[in-house]
Amino acid sequence: MSNFDRREFIKATAGAGAIGLSGLAGCTGGPSGGDETETTTEGSSGTTEDSKGTTTGSDTTHVGMVYATGGLGDGSFNDQAQSGIQQAREDFDLEFSESQPGAVSEFGNYQQQYAGSSNPDYDLVSCIGYLHADSLSETAANYPEQDFQIVDETVDADNVGSYVFREHEGSYLVGVLAAHLTSMSFSAGAGSTKPDSTNVGFVGGRESALIQKFEAGFTAGVKATNDDIDVQTSYIGSFNDTTAGQEAALSMYNSGSDIVFHAAGNTGTGVFQAAQDKGRFAIGVDRDQSVTKSSYADVILASMVKRVDTAVYNAAEAKVNGNFETGTTTTLGLQDDGVACVYGDQLESEIPEDVRTAVSDARQSIIDGDTSVPQNPSDA
Template sequence: MGRRQFITAAGVTGIAGLAGCSGGPSSDATPTDTDGDSGDDSDGGGTETDGGANAATNVGIVYATGGLGDGSFNDQAQQGLQQAESAFDLQTNSLQPQEVSEFASLQQQFASSTDPSYDLISCIGFLQADALGGTATQYPDQDFQIVDSVPTNDDDEQYDNVASYTFREHEGSYLAGTMAGLLTLDSFSAGAGETGSDSTNLGFVGGVESSLIQKFEAGFMAGANAVNTDIDVQTNYTGSFNDPSAGREAASSMYSSGSDIVFHAAGNTGTGVFQAAQEAGKFAIGVDRDQSVTRESYADVILASMVKRVDTAVYSAVEAKVNDSFETGSTTTLGLDDNGVELVLGQQLGGELPDSIVTEVESTRQSIIDGEIDVPSDPSNV
């Protein structure tokens, strides 16, 4: 087993069951057969046809703000759709919003279409929830998927034409915090970064502050504090998932204030975190995809990535729709126990980590799965 896959060895059966047996997302989070950034330059409101004109199943996908090419959340969703295209007879169209205010109109553009008529509309990201509430009500016969949210009506009930897919992000983030906490207490150098044994300071950069992104923060803080209660985690929410300059500024301030390692959950804003890490000669932890691959030019400072299997969520929904087993009004939640989230060591730096830290993180992962560690999902409970 390679060191980069030490955390993903367990739970393969669980993820395979979710993805089906017809070529869905691999349980190995190392995307060695993907090209990372999508390079898609289509604008919000534009429609891109990816499938054949005579496909039996039509799928529309509305991406999160930040768009394709973020090397993170949206690209992971696209990977799931592409894998579904390889497995099934599909026609797919995608829309990329520039602003949150565009979600409703883009969702409705798909829902109102009759040529083609969409069998499934996939909405990527929790910021689509409010718009989807109105769209789902307006189009009660249309099936929707939403990733990262469970929208409810005025009676606090799930919409009966929406299937929700969520994750236990705090579990994977706890592993990131454990690794970072252990490293910041040690003198470690690899690639373009280093830590100092006299440091007890880490950083977290979030995108839009919300209960979802706070799950990343809470898990990271809890994992670090479990190593040593004296470890402080600086936190900054930039308010955007597509502002690398803000990410760079936030992380630079943290590194200047003594942080050895900064973990981001900020989409394309996180690219700026990696830039700041290189400039400061420190380390960073990526999110959603293996960013040492999708942001290869920063691989010399990316220790690991907290991978979130949005690809599995998208693929599973499409597969269920194709097989007439799509369950609306339901929520599927993925965590460490089924490889829905996982910590993947960096392509360049993973092999340099001390064996003792690798072993401790692996042991911690199993303890979470076994229920021996209860990971908080709210920073106020850390």
């Protein structure tokens, strides 16, 4: 996966989050082209679907995907995870099933369904999102012979492989970007800044140590660029409340923010709506949201891309090859291309070269160890 062109990969898989699609584009830019069998089972408020590849046999690897709340179609975190398992299906003798829990309370049930299944017998159960941690700790203990993956959190169990990211590093870069642009008169697409109001915002989903890493990195990047810039912060308490996201961002824009960065899943769609409403700018998260949320591309300056797809793909590949490691934590940061600042598809060419150079220099400084990025907002 590290050799894939990031933007072409994201474009090829944009829009593939809708459940029920049978031929989904991978990194080659085309569908798999094979006949696939799909079945969907409705849960109490979630769904489970089998998505089978074109190759079958006794050596076929079976993966069960349990997504975060908010579901597929978020153009962000869950869709990024799905892209990874789709690519693994393209590349290996692998089949996967996927579930979309409607609430955190359903996580354990879906985890146990996969772990207890004998037809098929799942080789790996991939749990997407830090909110899986509590239920997975219990499930893993009850199914000691089952291998699990968790993305975005560490679960201390001998049969769990944990994958986490240095979100604060990528968030620092978009903070640098926001600070430079809010300090100047800048217009592009449908947005513009007000140089007399040096003010930016951050909208988070649920307040947690994980989401605070985004806030901390963003704030640190802003302050390192210009300590006089204020950062407004709001936590919504949900990753799937676009109305609340829009209201929070509108309040920030009305209070002088030129640019709002979100780490809020589908709630962030409301941030993009507010940016268009007010003729300001936004920064997306997890995927290149100028592509996955293309109707807002005229206000999306950049996205702090988190390669959840890489984590899912690498785990699936390791399982296929018989070297999936459990009882360990894999961390992906800037140096590993696990996170990145990806400029908006429409607005990249409008961003001044000296600003892009400043972001590039900040990236290298972090990789070289010259800049240490805090993970707690109180340290930013």
